[in-house]
Amino acid sequence: MILLPVLGDVLLGTPLLAALRRAYPQARIDVLVRAGCGAMLDGNPDIDRVIESEKHPGLMGYLRLLGRILRRYDLVVSNALSDRAAIYAWLAAPERVTWADPGPAGNWKRRIYQRWPERAGAVNHPLQINGWLAELLALPPPGPLVLPRCPGAAGRIRALLGDQDDRPLALLHPEGGMPYKRWPDANWRELAGELSRRGYRLVVTGGSAPAEREYLERLFANGPPVCIAAGRLRLGDLPELFSHAELYVGVDTSVTHMAAGFGLPTIALFGPEDPRAWGPWPRQPPGGPAPDYRPAGHCAAGNVRILHAQLDCVPCRRMGCEHRPDSPSRCLEALKTGDVLAASDELLRPDAPAPAGRRAVIRELxxxxxxxxxxxxxxxxxxxxxxxxxxxxxxxxxxxxxxxxxxxxxxxxxxxxxxxxxxxxxxxxxxxxxxxxxxxxxxxxxxxxxxxxxxxxxxxxxxxxxxxxxxxxxxxxxxxxxxETGRPGPLPAxxxxxxxxxxxxxxxxxxxxxxxxxxxxxxxxxxxxxxxxxxxxxxLPDPWPGAPSLPQAEARRRLDLPAAARLYLHVGVAAARKGLGDAIAAWSGLPAADRPILLRVGPVTPAQRDAMAELIASGDAILREARASDAELDHYLCACDWLLLPYRRHEGSSGLLTGAAAAGRPVIAADYGVIGKRVREAGLGLLYPHCSIDGLRACVQVSMRTGPDRFAESLARYASAHDHAHFAAALRAALDLG
Missing domain, CATH: 3.40.50.11930 (Rossmann fold)
Known part of the structure; x- marks a missing residue:
């Protein structure tokens, strides 16, 4: 188990988690964080479980937490030296490691923690500590930050940005959680105006708290147009947003570390804190050197520029000049808009390395x-x-x-x-x-x-x-x-x-x-x-290679199929995952009097042929084993009334959906995977429970009472969005070919 107390610690601890996972791929790795910090681990592939604990949990909260961690682990790694972290570590595992010597004032903690890196000094960056802990635990060198990832992020970013504005994107992050970390409001407005005049489109990121969004809306109310993303995105959406941006400017906060670790050109506005301890590190390979940051004055490393005032009192590492959350910070007031613009010019000069996520990585192919x-x-x-x-x-x-x-x-x-x-x-x-x-x-x-x-x-x-x-x-x-879900068995397959x-x-x-x-x-x-x-x-949309456009009667004539019967088409390879066996079983259970014809196009196994024999003999099935050309498949799609996709295992999409939609034929599919999702969301036909033969049989019976016009509009829309032109445009856009 790993103890990571606050949001920034959670993010900066992800390289160590990845190193642990590489060294112990079968181990269970849990992370104990403060409530609200688990979002930083959304989609993280290196952990099994996130345990969240309130800052002041109360008696019942402590008991619940105790039940979840008491002697459940072999090893605890803690990057906190607090009393509470030490007690949690002692309760959770027999072997306990922390990031630094607890010191003479923490002699009782020396009895709890058996090991810590000897090199830790007065000023240490968490990513340096990751490396020392990895050496101590004989792990591979920690790599870059592992950023959170939320499903559907691409769709939310598209909805936020739209597709009508092709200006370069700059991200601004003015809020650092405490007023003493803020750069003066007038400076932010001046920077927004100058970036807008330079042709940038501006998006302002922030947290989900209503008060923070209200502050940001007031801040930019009288300036150039900006898009306020605060409250509209999750932490796990930000990497997708970074991939569209060319520049990030933000204060000392976890999002600034995310932008820098992603590889985005990042300008960090620092105040009372010491960059040697909390400066965002540029993206670099595992085992890369620590940036040569100074305690005061501007610093540069890779894709990061830290703007820091050169004052005698810097870094004081206090909460502003008056040592309270809402205190002013003269060191931040000393940073001018021109400093930010000069840093951006340096980061984005033509000979500068392209940022990792920048959309225009590939040009002039x-x-x-x-x-x-x-x-x-x-x-x-x-x-x-x-x-x-x-x-x-x-x-x-x-x-x-x-x-x-x-x-x-x-x-x-x-x-x-x-x-x-x-x-x-x-x-x-x-x-x-x-x-x-x-x-x-x-x-x-x-x-x-x-x-x-x-x-x-x-x-x-x-x-x-x-x-x-x-x-x-x-x-x-x-x-x-x-x-894969679940833990592997004792012997590998x-x-x-x-x-x-x-x-x-x-x-x-x-x-x-x-x-x-x-x-x-x-x-x-x-x-x-x-x-x-x-x-x-x-x-990419998945197009259909042909153009099924024949009238149904003509298609049946060319293929020598019954002119008046209801035909349900199943096409593809003979693998069991394609569900032909389920279709045969469902047809066998239909009442013989009103049974439609199952039309199978493609090879079959001997067992499948035997199973279809009775249906073929009764005229309720037709088997065409010869491999069909693209043109013949077009004709079969036009000839059928419904397309069957009773897949038992099919992880991807299917061009057959596009072919059926182009022919105007609805589908019957299992409510499973990408195909089930598309049929449901686009209204392309009927769904039944995955792997349910009874459900498939019932679905066929419903389809026989359903008119084809019910799905015509949805099918036409889907076919239009998945044609060759849309595929070509999507591929060229991905490669930045316009």
Whole structure:
């Protein structure tokens, strides 16, 4: 268990938590924080449980806390030397470590804590202490801050910012929790006016307290237009906001540490506090040196500039000049608007390193290397075509590396247009299957490598791929796996599939360093992997490759299907996860008199064929085992009345939804995963409880009494939002190609 008392301590303790998790991946790691501080750990992949305790819990509160921590742990690490923290540590575990020598005044605490770093001195930064504790506990060097992450953050930021204003974004954070930390109001208004004249769009961040929002609204009431985000966002939304910004200016507070740790150009306005102890550290690799901050005067390190007055009394480390929360601080009053503007000019000069989360990281792309990492007949060439069509005309040169497989050969032979060169390689199964696709990749002199199947790559690729490509690497991750819940058993699962699954699960908590960007097909999928500063994430609609537009009667004539029957289409591979067995069982239980026809298109297993035999004999099922072309699938979608998606396990989205919507056909789907979410939210058809054969059967019966017009408008809307044009625009926007 880790004891982290206040909000800033919680944030600055996250690198140590990550180091513990890397060293002990199977351990249970709980964090005890003060009530209200747990939000800083939202989405943190390194912890199992957050325990919140009131500052003054009362007798019953103490008893409840005692029941949760009493001798439940093997080790406690505390970064607080308070009496209460020492007692909690003594109650929780037999081995107890703290961050510094309790000193002669705390002799009784020396009996509680067995170890502490010997190097701690009078002025220590929590991130330095993390490193010392890691050495003491034989852990790997702590890395960067792990920022909180909330599901749906991208949607809330889009709603906050809109999409009509393309001016660069500057974030202002005037409130530090105590009035003595405030920069003078007139200075904030002057800074807002100057940044606005320089062409910046301004967003003001802050806490959720009504009094804080009222203060911020009064502060900027008579200045240039600003967006007050205080009270509208959670802590876990801020990393997404940082990814849109070019500059952050804030006072001494935890949000300033978040911006600096994210990699955003950060200007911190310091007053009575000592930057050596509490200055925000720039983003840097694990084991990086401590910034050379001074006790007074301006300081610089990486993407951070600390503005600090050079006065004799600085740093006093008191609550302002009068040592009370609402006291003025002359050291803050001595900082001028010109100081902030000069620091911003230095941070944003053209030759300055690009910030980790800045949206315009990739500009003026001249050459993109597109790699299909494994043969995937059917699905692979379709998505490769989508990507090529999206980038054609926007990137002067495209190099496409794909397996030497008939499907890809036909694609290459049909598309060798200007600016596109094809490299076919002999794909082989094994530890380095992608070697052919990356052979001589660095010599191509591309500016970006885009993998069309990132999931396969994460499961199989070895080593630092950026060294082999010589470029930033992006990839489309179709089905990020849902994180495993529960604790693993005493013996790991064996076999190749289990090994690959464990590799992909590890990526959920720590994406490889060579990965620059991830493209997923639904916002819900972004919550399945841990955010990392510098890792960009884009969301793509999933288009359907064809254009199903035939009248139903004509489609049935061409496919030789019954003209008047009600047809329910099931299409795809024969895997059990696609739910064909559930559909067959549901059909067998329907009354024979009004049973519609189950139309199966695609291969089946012998067991599935046997199960369908009786339905086929009675005329209640049709089996077409031959692989259908894209054009034939268009015809089948137009010919059916309903599309069946009874998936038992399917973590991603499905282009079939778009195909059905384009054909105007509603769907029947399990209320599960991304597909269930889309059907429910967009109104694309009917849902039944996941894996329930009775529920599927009931849903089919309801559909037979439901007119097709009920879903027509929703289907048309969905098809329009997921067409090729929207896919191409989303891909180009993710890569900043306009």
């Amino acid at each position: 001249r050459h993109v290397h597109i790699v299909e990492p494994a043969p995937n007949p059917g699905h692979g060439p379709v998505w490769l075509r989508h990507v090529i069509d999206a980038l054609r005309g926007h990137v002067p040169r495209l190099t496409v590396s794909c397996p030497d497989h008939p499907d890809y050969r036909s694609l290459a032979e049909s598309d060798g247009g200007d600016g596109i060169s094809w490299r076919r390689y002999a794909w082989r199964r094994g530890r380095d299957a992608i070697a052919g696709g990356l052979a001589t990749a660095a010599a191509l002199d591309a500016e970006l490598t885009l993998f069309t199947d990132l999931g396969w790559l994460l499961r199989h690729a070895r080593g630092d791929l950026r060294r082999r490509t010589g470029t930033p690497i992006w990839g489309i991750w179709f089905n990020p796996p849902a994180p 064996l076999g190749r599939r289990a090994r690959l699954h464990r590799r992909e699960q590890r990526v959920l908590t720590a994406a490889p360093r060579w990965l620059a960007g991830v493209l997923v097909l639904d916002e819900a999928l972004t919550t399945r992997f841990a955010p990392q500063p510098g890792l960009r994430v884009g969301i």
